[in-house]
Amino acid sequence: MAEQAETLRRTPLSRDRVLRAAVALADEAGIESLSMRNLAQDLGVVPMALYKHVANKDELLDGMIDVIVSQIDPPASDTHWKDAIRRRILSAREVLRRHPWAPLAIESRSMATPAVLAYLDSVVATFKAGGFSANLAHHVMHTMGSRVLGFSQELFDASRQAGRSGATSPEPPAALPPEFAAQFPHLAEIAGAASHDDQSVVGQGCDDQFEFEFALDLLLDGIERLHQQGWTSPRRAR
Amino acid sequence: MAEQAETLRRTPLSRDRVLRAAVALADEAGIESLSMRNLAQDLGVVPMALYKHVANKDELLDGMIDVIVSQIDPPASDTHWKDAIRRRILSAREVLRRHPWAPLAIESRSMATPAVLAYLDSVVATFKAGGFSANLAHHVMHTMGSRVLGFSQELFDASRQAGRSGATSPEPPAALPPEFAAQFPHLAEIAGAASHDDQSVVGQGCDDQFEFEFALDLLLDGIERLHQQGWTSPRRAR
């Protein structure tokens, strides 16, 4: 009876509690001092205890990312696509600004986490609901790359993975696995939508160079337009 | 006379040789297996020998970045700004595609290296030569952020540094040191050019939120224009 006081010395640890503590630690001490040992100490536990709740540090990081990404506002379905996208992205930015280590963490993961994919999928869905063709939506997602997640991110970049684990990977981009298509239908639709006019088996992978130039020229054209009309900052109240 | 054969057993190591070897190692084995120990082994030398040529691993990474960034083509001064910028950025992209680890390495450095700053400065110079006001050039640099370096990069992002070494830094953005202004005059001019209409002492720091929305709206407007005119991919020969 009396010993129940310390029998459960704290709320007894769980994957969720581990992830939350990890996010908190990264927020206040910086991502570089998030070690399994420090995190365990924060939780009043021995380092190896964490491994009963996360497989390893990589999975811990993935979990932290998911915790954060799932805080982004759900899409508004009752407005024009432009407004819906704008608000969504600003929400993403707001969330990420509360966790300054997150952008880099997201970018350095070799594979996007399910929560990130779900978020991207729903952004695509918004474009499509606004009447965009899969084709245009594809390029647009590439173009927005940096901004969709509230900061910067080259999406679907095959060279990303190559950059992590060695030289350019031997196997070609490799089409998406089918369960992926089921879970993220809009992403799946878009993935093959980039002008594979020749009837190649599957229009797998996209022309990175084309996507880069597409976005670059969109920006340059917009900039030129501003320049020609003599744009300057609006006076702001500050 | 005879012993001269192994007296200098290899070309005797130098900062430059160290940096080159490091880049080569990262290229072929991946950045995650670039350790002082591995690098030393590649050079046929004991790990601590490297420290006679680079201060520490961070400085090694900075050096590697400089090696790479200095390979970007010099600016073309004989064309329209738009063409000059376009070619420059595509050159940057090409260089970085040869070193897939480099984008992440550049982004994760807490401070930009001198070579990166010099490159950015010269891009600004090109805009200004094209008749851009410092003000517009400022916003445009933010907008291009992701692309200027051939990939993605939020420039001048104060929260970047905070994200690395702890919570939001206590001191305000801190105006640029004067020797910075001397070395990178265009960057310096731009730095203060963002609508500090009220005569504050120095218009130091810029409104991140404004910059983000500026870029976002530029993209959205461009996208809307494409959408309205029913854009689809041009047929490509592949």
Add this chain to the structure above:
DNA sequence: ACGGTAGGTGTACGCCGTACACCTGTCAAG
């Protein structure tokens, strides 16, 4: 001939992630 110095060496420390064996409290089945 000699002392300084530039550059390579060897040892050692503290941190990291985590494999693996172990202990303990809980709870369902017998």
Add this chain to the structure above:
DNA sequence: CTTGACAGGTGTACGGCGTACACCTACCGT
């Protein structure tokens, strides 16, 4: 009431990391 499986926390240990520090050695200007 006993038992035994199992979920979850513990302790020890290993190999790899960056790098401080003392050392050694070959060269060079005096």
